[in-house]
Amino acid sequence: MSLVIPTRLTQEQIVEFKELYKEHYNIELTNEEANEKGVRFLQFITVIIENNEAFFDE
Incomplete structure (x- = not known):
């Protein structure tokens, strides 16, 4: 299965990502930084999900 x-x-x-990042790391991000880090996080989670059969009903 391939996730988009x-x-x-x-x-x-x-x-929302900027607020969470500020709350957790006490660092303020620009919109572009937040977008880049947010998309990279989604890519990372997607790799984990796609490589873990427990997420799929087979």
Whole structure:
């Protein structure tokens, strides 16, 4: 199974990611930094999910 990964976060997702990042790391990101880190995080999670049979009903 192949999951679709977005190449850009929505503005709402960027705002939420920035808030979570600031809360956790106490570092403020620009919108572009938040988008880049958010998409990279989604790519990382996708690799884990795609390589773990427990996520799929087979």
